[in-house]
Amino acid sequence: MPADLKGLAALPCLGPASARMLIEAGIETPTQLKKLGAANAYRKLRFAFGKKAGAPYIYALDNAIRGISWRSFTEERMNELKPLALQIQVELEGASPTPTPRAKKKG
Numbered sequence: 001m002p003a004d005l006k007g008l009a010a011l012p013c014l015g016p017a018s019a020r021m022l023i024e025a026g027i028e029t030p031t032q033l034k035k036l037g038a039a040n041a042y043r044k045l046r047f048a049f050g051k052k053a054g055a056p057y058i059y060a061l062d063n064a065i066r067g068i069s070w071r072s073f074t075e076e077r078m079n080e081l082k083p084l085a086l087q088i089q090v091e092l093e094g095a096s097p098t099p100t101p102r103a104k105k106k107g
Helices: 005-009 016-024 030-052 056-066 075-093
Strands: none
Touching: 005 016, 005 030, 016 030, 030 056, 030 075, 056 075
């Protein structure tokens, strides 16, 4: 089956650049992405692209698989996925990652 750049890029929270990265990492269709799930797809991206595939990719992949926009992505879901992303980073890189500090909201 040929790679489906347009199909991947059309998923919520993904675009052409993310779709090309997925294809380069061996994930060539939306169906394949959905079968892998966000964590396994993120593992493949992180293996292929290293730190270029930061934790936000697992969030985008999860949203794409679930068919939801960033606006529908909850902090609760982010808190479920963040430890998975960090665990994958440690598994692949062998060191404890330094979490990115979050900007404090004004007001």
